[in-house]
Amino acid sequence: MVLLPVSDDANPDIELYLRSGFKNILRRRNIPVTSQWPSDDNIQTLVNASKGLFVYAATVLRDVDQAGSPSEALRAACVATLNPTDSSVFAGLDAFYMVIMQRIPPEDLSTVRLLCRLLCSRASYPGSGYTSSVMQISNLLELSEIDFRAICNRLSAVLHVHDHSDSFDPSRFGDTDRPFWHAAPAFINELRAHVRARLGGSIHFYHKSFHDFLRDPTRSGPFCVRSSPMLNAYFKHCLEAMLKYEESYGFQGSDLILAHGVADLASSLSWPYTNELVNSVLKACVYDLAFDICFQWGNLPDIEHQLLQRFGRADFRKVRQNEVMLYAGYDNFMPWRRWGCYAHCKFIRGTQLFCTPRDEFRESFDVTKFKAVR
Structure with a gap:
């Protein structure tokens, strides 16, 4: 991960960075670098809008590079130029972040906002010390692999998904056809850590500035993840996910087992893994995360009373037994x-x-x- 500096005197370097980046975009598309695209005016517009922030230039280049129409993406970036009456160093960057959010289709917007809220609550950006696994996040959002990746593509200029599949061998944790509670406690801890941080890949924002943008209502406006409607939508989604997992479990004595009529562990997951061992940990982790979010966010005064009452009627015996099994060796x-x-x-x-x-x-x-x- 490259740390991009901020400097009031960085304009010449930002111009060089942009010109080099656009040349690479042309080369990847087999277009002669002698092309008059982008124009000098385009470059100067972007340099002025950056206000010395390299993260602005890096975000624009990623967006243009991954766009179906690079010319249209560049035009949109130039149109979202800095308002001359706005002296904030983030004004140009925020304007471009707004462009990214505003072009998300209405049918995807609620899911994108839930994803953003979830990543913000987990401080998913470089340097935070936290990582989130793709499969845990997608299952909490109740998205299949195809749908989840399609949603991530809507935010490809600001959202990074890194693949870790080549480093994961679940067979070393035990019999992959049996649930995790048959494995040794030390293996459970290691498997749980992988499922939470790396299963299916890891996901985070490219830069903390997008995280801060989403959390500040003066910067992100209707896309702010801290608004009362957004907090209630987030709480409600996690509550319904928690209750869905709760229904899929039953008790045999004091042991947590699959409820009657539930075929297997994978049937509760929107994006299951390929074996029962990993699916059992994945399901337990998603259930635990959904509960933890509700338990923490239930303290907020914004949460509607009827949602808190529904949460209060949950079967917390299942939640606790799930935690006991999941943290067996902790x-x-x-x-x-x-x-x-x-x-x-x-x-x-x-x-x-x-x-x-x-x-x-x-x-x-x-x-x-x-x-x-x-």
Whole structure:
């Protein structure tokens, strides 16, 4: 990953970067580099709009390179030029980000916004220390592989999908025809980590600036992922996904098993893997993620009361048993924030324990929010 610098004196370098990038685009299309495209005026317009931000130039080049019509993509970038009355260093970049979002077809927009909200909540950008797996994200969004990749292509100028398939051999974790709870705890931990971060590839924004753009209503306007309607749509989607997975599980004694009538683990997944071992972990991870999002976001005052009530009627025994199995070999304390106060969680011999310092509980616990989901 190349870190792109910001400088008020970078215009000559940005111009050189753009000219070199457009030459590469022409070469990949077998067009003579002597072509008068783009024009000097086009280049100067982009340089002025960049305001010294290399990320602007890099995003424009990716967008033009991946467009069905490079000329039309370049024209759109030039039209979205900086408003001379706007002195913000991000004005040109934000205008181009708006172009990217505005051209998404209406039938795809709600899914794209859910994807953006999910990636923002997981800080999916270079340098954050977090990575998200393609298959976990796609299954939470309930998208098939084809549909998920089609949605990602809508954001190809700002969204990077990296393939890790050549480095994954599930057979070393045990019998691939059996669910993960038959595997050794150490293998469960390693397999869980791969499913969450790399299964099917990893996905993140090319640059943190797009993450910040989406979170700031003054920059992204109707595409802001922090608006009340967006937060409720996000919560509702994750809640419905959680309840769908809940219905697919049943109990045999204290053990979590597939519910009656559920053919196999893959039947609950929109994009299943090729064997039961990985599918069992994938399903458990998606279920756990959907619950965790609802549990965390249920603290927000924007979430509609009826959604919180539906969440409160969930079968939390299944959620907890799923976590117990998924974290079977996890011995370290994990920090959690629940209902306004911090706690630590640990799994000991199949039991999940929480510990909250007395002062933290007394000063920060939000009784009203807790009662709202009962």
